[in-house]
Ligand SMILES: Nc1ncnc2c1ncn2[C@@H]1O[C@H](COP(=O)(O)OP(=O)(O)O)[C@@H](O)[C@H]1O
């Protein structure tokens with residue numbers, strides 16, 4: 001009797017195994033916890049996970065060609081785009097049939113816009129041809145090859161058909177290639193013409209300027225955080241209010257204020273001229289360029305550096321520095337060898353925060369950055385709202401997200417994420 | 425050589441006052457002089473200004489008034505790192521990002537000592553506190569007692585002549601604390617260091633020190649060797665604070681040089697030793713140590729003053745018996761006896777006669 005009880009699994013009072021009844025009671029607790037956070041989870045799912053996944057999807061999704069020109073795409077399969085000859089009549093006939101449907105549904109202009117990203121001129125070609133193709137009869141007006149070339153000589157260009165064939169895939173790497181200044185061509189991935197290469201440079205500039213901004217934030221924020229953590233309570237509270245003050249002002253207002261400060265007829269230039277440090281004719285250009293972006297963004301992101309630093313420094317007891325001094329260290333040695341190493345987790349946390357915020361910043365570079373000081377995010381915004389090339393915008397966004405994740409990973413490997421503290 | 429006491433003083437506080445806020449004096453008129461090699465303890469309740477005194481000596485606070493002399497030199501204007509004073513902090517303050525050996529090497533490094541000499545001294549200091557194998561560990565990997573030893577070794581490794589310790593054993597459990605008390609006194613005496621030790625634990629103060637300064641409210645109430653402090657408390661605060669003490673309230677009716685008569689509030693007259701009472705009519709607190717009260721009739725000294733007492737409670741403590749009595753209106757009058765075969769056991773409710781010698785009965789300020 002007792003043997004079996006000891007050999008087998010432990011039993012609870014009602015005869016089920018102890019494990020099972022423990023799992024059952026825990027499950028109930030977990031369910032309750034889950035219910036409590038359900039509103040937040042749903043909110044995060046709808047406002048964060050869904051948009052990100054849909055963005056990732058948009059960066060490769062490309063079904064528009066097959067949806068709009070189904071027969072043409074099939075017919076083009078038998079055509080060799082390297083032959084240098086135009087496709088057969090079969091392709092032209094299929095194209096006319098597809099276009100008649102598309103013009104009815106008014107989807108041909110959207111296709112034109114899509115193809116225009118790859119080859120300029122496509123958009124107007126589709127718009128203009130659409131009207132005239134709609135007057136053709138799919139049976140009686142055959143053959144179509146010459147008629148189409150009459151309508152728009154673009155249809156007599158091998159390249160037009162090559163572009164259609166190249167991009168007639170449901171999922172494409174074309175947007176990502178565009179995002180790194182390359183393009184999808186019949187001959188495979190190739191570099192964009194020199195004049196269109198701006199995105200890689202922009203990525204580089206975004207990273208570089210974010211690093212510079214993070215660096216300035218460390219330099220400016222560290223002494224303030226140090227003061228906050230070491231001043232007597234009352235002065236520290238006052239200083240804290242000053243640090244938090246920017247949060248109570250709209251971002252737009254703060255950025256515009258910098259415009260007033262930095263422009264050539266602005267406060268800083270006026271003061272410098274008045275002091276005679278700068279000649280009236282040679283006022284400094286410190287806005288609508290990289291300097292403007294760096295100055296304004298450093299100011300705006302500074303609290304995000306100060307707060308984590310402060311909360312870490314607050315946990316460093318003053319006895320450490322006292323101990324160091326009693327052991328014979330000068331003020332500087334005590335700070336550098338004892339205080340500073342213990343404040344590094346705060347620098348780490350602040351830097352990650354500021355860097356990640358900076359890398360995706362949009363409003364400030366847009367207002368004070370000019371052409372030289374804009375970030376990749378401004379380009380993304382342009383593609384979302386002006387050029388309407390959402391696929392490219394999504395690809396750029398995905399790369400940005402990837403870059404942040406990779407940097408985070410590298411940081412974890414080098415510094416260790418355990419070394420990042422937001423206090424406590 | 426007119427004033428040898430001052431000439432020999434290694435550490436001297438001269439009319440030192442300290443205020444943090446300009447309103448309250450935290451340290452009031454402190455005068456203290458310590459010869460070289462002395463182990464002096466500052467004992468007092470929390471908030472009495474002990475740490476403040478230590479911090480002024482170490483240089484982390486400046487005296488508002490008065491002068492502190494180290495080896496005859498005023499140190500008010502010497503920055504902390506040049507004072508060469510070793511210090512052990514209450515929470516040890518071991519640098520968490522350095523190993524034990526690096527912690528110990530730190531004071532030597534900042535003194536620009538060569539690596540081989542440094543290693544040698546670190547090793548010697550670690551051996552001194554029996555922690556020779558722990559050099560590579562981080563402070564967080566050590567137990568409280570081990571951290572305490574390292575903190576001690578670090579304060580001693582650069583061979584300071586003066587070491588300050590601020591409640592260094594406060595965080596340890598009782599047994600470890602007793603062991604460390606012994607270790608610290610042994611080291612201090614072996615190395616001939618002058619030590620200022622701060623504690624609020626009177627047992628610690630009595631067992632470790634050459635002299636104890638009892639602090640209260642920013643003043644030294646009494647500065648004396650442990651035995652004198654315990655047996656001849658100078659005022660009622662010290663009598664209450666050090667050891668167990670029975671107090672009877674009364675009024676002086678007669679006073680001479682080495683005896684006085686006190687009329688207790690219950691009406692009885694008793695003889696006592698006048699300590700800091702001088703005028704007839706003064707209120708007084710008469711203090712008698714429990715172990716000086718005899719209640720075994722056979723052992724009562726013929727000169728003893730006797731008085732009636734009612735037994736209230738018997739407390740068994742293993743090695744000793746404690747009895748709570750009601751004497752002359754005081755219901756908390758404690759007496760003790762050793763748990764010996766012939767020990768008298770009193771039963772609550774019983775009325776007995778107790779007695780003490782007049783010189784053990786000290787009339788102090790009320
Ligand atoms: N840095 C400080 N600022 C203001 N008041 C202080 C400071 N340090 C101590 N005090 C006050 O001084 C008094 C004595 O404190 P302290 O010297 O720490 O006493 P102890 O060490 O005997 O407990 C206390 O009332 C305490 O509140």
Ligand SMILES: [Mg+2]
Nearest residue numbers: 471474475476
């Ligand atoms: Mg203290």
